[in-house]
Amino acid sequence: MTRIIKNKRIVDDPWRIVTLAGGETPESVEVPETRAIVPLSVWLARKDEILARGEPAGVWLDAHEGPEAIAADLAHFALIAVNFPKFSDGRGYSTARLLRERHGYSGELRAIGDVLQDQLYFMKRCGFDAYAVRADKDIAAALAGLEEFPESYQAAADQPLPLFRRRSA
């Protein structure tokens, strides 16, 4: 089973990510019975079918897919994953903050894709609590990336008050 970082610990991951291979369509792709993280397109096309299973639902958003598309569905999800096609594509940070701070999503928020140690601190601050560190990397070593800095200036998903409101307290 794949291992991920979740809530600052390395754990086994029971979920499976569904992707569309060449020729597959959202309508035709096979979705596992349980613990499937489906692409947004599959969710939008087969929401009723997935919900009818009565299993915890998971969806993943690609970098260009904002949270607006699932804002009304958040109560259905046990897990939302945000894909980083390249670690230097920073759109997922905004997606995460919006899910947490604007839409009030409180389930698992997982970074997937090109997820590396040196970005984990920023991801954590933006509201991620699970990280599928890229498979070729040492996940135990990457764990240190979550605690890189002792303090931060800005308000974000992990800390609603900017430093200046705490500094002067």
Add this chain to the structure above:
Amino acid sequence: MYRYDNIDRRIVDARVAQHRGQIARNLAGTLADEELRPVRLQNGLYIERHGPMLRIAIPYGLLSSTQLRKLADISRRYDRGYGHFTTRLNMQLNWPKFEETPAILDELASVEMHAIQSSGACIRNITADKFAGVAPDELADPRPYCEILRQWSTLHPEFAFLPRKFKIAVNGAAEDRAMIRMYDLGLQLTRAGSGDGGDGAGEIGLRVFVGGGMGRTPFVGQLMRDFLPRRHLLTYLEALLRVYNRYGRRDNLYKARIKILVNALGVEEFARQVEEEWAFSRDGPATLTDREFDRVAAYFAPPPYQSLPAGDPAFASAVAQDKTFAAWAERSVHAHRVSGYAAVTLSLKAPGKAPGDVTAGQMEALAELAERYSFGELRLTHEQNVVLADVRQGDLFAVWQKARAHGLATANVGLLSDMICCPGGDLCGLAYARSVPVALAVQERFGDPDDLRDLGEISLNISGCVNSCGHHHVGNIGVIGIDKNDEEWYQIVVGGRQGNATAIGKVIGPSFAAEEVPEVIDALIAVYRERRNGGERFIDTFERLGIEAFRERAYAGRERGKTASEQGAAHDQDHQE
């Protein structure tokens, strides 16, 4: 100036430790070069033509004598005994060793400095008016705003990987000396009118310009908000950056700056999207408090000035008696808001020297001058000179003598030989052509001090490539290196200017070989000399006559002149990609 507290210090220390770990992992083979690259750039570490280059951040250009001495020390111990002041108020070390960069960052941290976000697709070093706090035409000091923005932008978790770099400049004076209209985001401090929706008329806030920039596709920034109350500074900028982070283009490096997004949407639509986003955070916890503003502003309180008469007799008599001193003072001494004081620009454009380069010995001399005569602080300027902002008029002669002994008193500030110039192809991995030899050739041709004085104020800005670090778009005369079949060629642009009437220069025609550049500049100058009216500056004459008179002379006797206008049109297209 701002001083770190324990929290600021711990954050910078943690950043150094992180960099040290990244370098170690890279050397151990567990962090690939392409994975290190974006994160090392965010600590100012480039890999250039001959090896690493380290760009050290100098927030809004403000340095203490202690810090400058440390830079001198670092340049001696870790480099070749000199540094380069850039047009973005940073210092570049051109010969550091890759594996020694963590040690350099440690040294910097010991004097409250760092290289955080001096490069990379993130919010960069924030710049301000070189005369901040002392200019007679200033409404409010921009430095507290800059420092508040520095802290907010430092390690901002959401905006570490923007589509492209993002640069902010703040001006607090009537005249724009911070080039705010050529920045991704330009902030002009202003006073509220009656209908501005602030706490009331007279409140200080910000006028917001967006989408300016140089590079391949130059744009003058557009006004997107006429008045933003100060307390909304951070929530509004966060909304603006979020719109850019989400919707700025990432498919093409050359179209990824915010100027492209703003122009694709139109500034009204961009502003509307920002306002829509801002509605969610407006008046929320990130709203700037008066208490925080006052805490930061207190660090920029005026130094303990003496009470002095307006005109110092010793200064007046030195000017009357010493023509060389008088010529320097005319260019280098600037009005100050406090009676009996002056701001002084020390030129880093001595003949035969690469513009902006400064030796360790000069750094120490500058530190000494600041300590003795200007409350221990200095400012860098985007023209790549150094300002002592608070000199007693009675000390000006002594400052001049000491500066002169270190090659820091060239009387050319604002004149043709005070050119802005990037490091160019001698060092930079991006450059298409060398810029420093062109600068030196022009200096040599226009070396006569009386001749320079006669020509008056004119800006000559030289970039080694389209990235425009040498600000060629806003030079009265701009020179830009281009690559034609692996050969160095140079395009000339004319009519650019900075300030309140910011304008982007126009390409004059087909490009020139390096040895032709001084001749062409000579030709442009000749048109000005012949046709100026009274006290007109070069730019005034240019705007009155138009480009044709200059174009014609530039190509007179050159074969390319025959097709100048056709080829010029082709180059204009190149300019916009």
